Amino acid sequence: MYGRTAASGSGDRAASFSDAVEPAAALGDLFRDRPLETLAPGRALFWEGDEAAHVFEVAEGALRMCRLLPDDRRAIIGFAQAGDLLGVCVESRYLFTAEAVTRVRTRRIARSRFFTTIDATPALRRRLLAILCGETSTARDQVVLLGRRTAEERVAGFLLAVHRKSPAGARIDLPMSRRDIADYLGLTVETVSRMMTSLSRRGLIAVGTGRSISLREAAALKRLAGQDDDETAKGSPPRRAVWPN
Amino acid sequence: MYGRTAASGSGDRAASFSDAVEPAAALGDLFRDRPLETLAPGRALFWEGDEAAHVFEVAEGALRMCRLLPDDRRAIIGFAQAGDLLGVCVESRYLFTAEAVTRVRTRRIARSRFFTTIDATPALRRRLLAILCGETSTARDQVVLLGRRTAEERVAGFLLAVHRKSPAGARIDLPMSRRDIADYLGLTVETVSRMMTSLSRRGLIAVGTGRSISLREAAALKRLAGQDDDETAKGSPPRRAVWPN
DNA sequence: CGTCACTTTGAAAGCTTTCAATAGGAGTGG
């Protein structure tokens, strides 16, 4: 589990990494006086199945939350970044592995203390509730993405999602590798690469050196990703197509 | 959002519909004296985007939670059944449409009252927390399923999941259509049908009349679905494959 | 300035989807 401890951020619902929640009581306060711990790229903060003894707050860097299938296929459930909470779960074991993508700095508190404090503080309870609802919502967005969108739509949507939470400008620096992106989007590295190339050739993005990318035609990209800010249809209720039973 | 208000149930984490939570304070009590409302098959309990005025408890029947893409592609996020909670969300609008698959009976309470009561009752707060964590976990299982499993694994896993929550016996009666299953598994109706036929021809299942299916070789099915109850590997920690960065 | 890991390309293979058409079943009306 993860979630911003005091995030702002908008977040088009379609394809957002973590969740947009209005600033409120800061869950981050819980970690205020805990020491910072550093994690080198590639190292795990905790493993799926391990005793969930702590709850973590990401202070810096990016992590990937992943799960492995018996035959080594890997699925990345999401990425966590500064301000996100990791390891919140009711069960006693972590449900996924959290690995550092970049150098990461975290703070931790005992799970028991986390819940005790949360339970005793109305404002924090509401924050946690919001975070959990957001997490579910994000995971479901991912379900829609994986279940019904093409490779191109996934990649376009991914780039837009990253962009939405990066400082500013058309330039984005992906902290993760193509493999991470592929495992997050349910594709292969090659397909991700091909889509990037394709978007690039069509002038929608510019693939820079390393892992930097510039969005050239955000509007077109949104159209591709199916995240049209179609203002005309904005007011109308979503879609009420009638489906046979 | 949905979740069992007082569920028992085990639930192999891989591919479970709703979530397994130990019995505790019954959230269902909140609905105890509310009148039952009936919904005919195919009718919506609420629409995505609608003002989330109520929280519902399913008393009977099965619903599908779905989302539509701009071009009519549909994704089913999950199914809800007796005991599940629907419509819990922090935001003011429903994030998906809930439609009756079978004849459904529900009870409802105002969202404000729901949260007020929950907030005032420690035991209920913990229940809700557990439900929300479970929902997130379920949605993520689905992400892994859609992102990294083959059509055959998905169908096999789906049948096992349905079986796990049905009364008993090898026989299961699917309340939903092939289309619903397809939209839930991110496949087409034809592919689902072909997989069923294939499993049937190999003797793993027997496709009865209507929507009934018998599991002939549950063990083999589990192997296919990647849900091996491999006792030997049971004790060992999940998987700690080291991934390059 | 090599080495190694990651990314990009190519070409062929594969799994699913599409498009079409044939079964099956449930419900309706004569």
Add this chain to the structure above:
DNA sequence: CCACTCCTATTGAAAGCTTTCAAAGTGACG
């Protein structure tokens, strides 16, 4: 109670999008 209609499920065959398998580029580092 049977004929008729409609909708859902099953099959087939061809097309397509992704994946696989291989190999060539690129860039970061020591």
